Amino acid sequence: DGGITQSPKYLFRKEGQNVTLSCEQNLNHDAMYWYRQDPGQGLRLIYYSQIVNDFQKGDIAEGYSVSREKKESFPLTVTSAQKNPTAFYLCASSSGRVGGLPQHFGDGTRLSIL
Amino acid sequence: EDKVVQSPLSLVVHEGDTVTLNCSYEVTNFRSLLWYKQEKKAPTFLFMLTSSGIEKKSGRLSSILDKKELFSILNITATQTGDSAVYLCALTQGGSEKLVFGKGTKLTVNP
Numbered sequence: 001d002g003g004i005t006q007s008p009k010y011l012f013r014k015e016g017q018n019v020t021l022s023c024e025q026n027l028n029h030d031a032m033y034w035y036r037q038d039p040g041q042g043l044r045l046i047y048y049s050q051i052v053n054d055f056q057k058g059d060i061a062e063g064y065s066v067s068r069e070k071k072e073s074f075p076l077t078v079t080s081a082q083k084n085p086t087a088f089y090l091c092a093s094s095s096g097r098v099g100g101l102p103q104h105f106g107d108g109t110r111l112s113i114l
Numbered sequence: 115e116d117k118v119v120q121s122p123l124s125l126v127v128h129e130g131d132t133v134t135l136n137c138s139y140e141v142t143n144f145r146s147l148l149w150y151k152q153e154k155k156a157p158t159f160l161f162m163l164t165s166s167g168i169e170k171k172s173g174r175l176s177s178i179l180d181k182k183e184l185f186s187i188l189n190i191t192a193t194q195t196g197d198s199a200v201y202l203c204a205l206t207q208g209g210s211e212k213l214v215f216g217k218g219t220k221l222t223v224n225p
């Protein structure tokens with residue numbers, strides 16, 4: 001089955017700790033995205049990557065970092081600089097070609113502070 | 115400033131009712147508008163609209179875009195409890211594939 005796999009489903013972070021959320025896709029998509037969702041809010045874009053070894057900041061990149069070393073993988077690190085990390089994190093992918101929407105989403109990772 | 119505004123933010127109906135969800139937008143270089151349904155986890159794609167006045171339909175769901183008045187509606191007829199979800203509206207601009215989301219409408223369908 002083609003799809004997007006996010007892990008873990010639940011993650012707890014201690015003060016001062018960096019944590020990494022995994023996102024893997026087997027859809028052969030070029031573009032990948034990370035969103036943050038807070039209660040009662042829509043999705044806000046953290047980072048996106050349109051091609052391997054390249055990525056751009058979204059609207060709320062501060063306190064986060066990403067890498068794109070392989071086409072299939074786009075991990076997100078929530079650093080200690082992100083003071084309010086508690087949220088639901090969604091990873092998505094698309095073909096990356098103009099008109100190649102819609103984006104497909106993973107099942108998300110729920111991050112909480114310990 | 116909000117680029118994508120959904121209304122209402124929350125709606126409670128009874129099974130069998132018909133509902134209309136609204137999405138208005140104010141962006142430059144609009145390209146497309148998308149509707150997603152989000153239950154517990156991953157948003158699932160419903161419709162993508164690029165042209166005014168052309169209704170897209172899937173079963174009991176339909177959607178239409180008005181590019182002159184800058185809004186879209188999502189209609190659900192004969193609602194069922196399984197339609198309970200958050201419905202998200204998002205749009206793209208120019209040559210970018212980035213999605214800009216509204217806050218969503220939480221629909222609750224009671225038996």
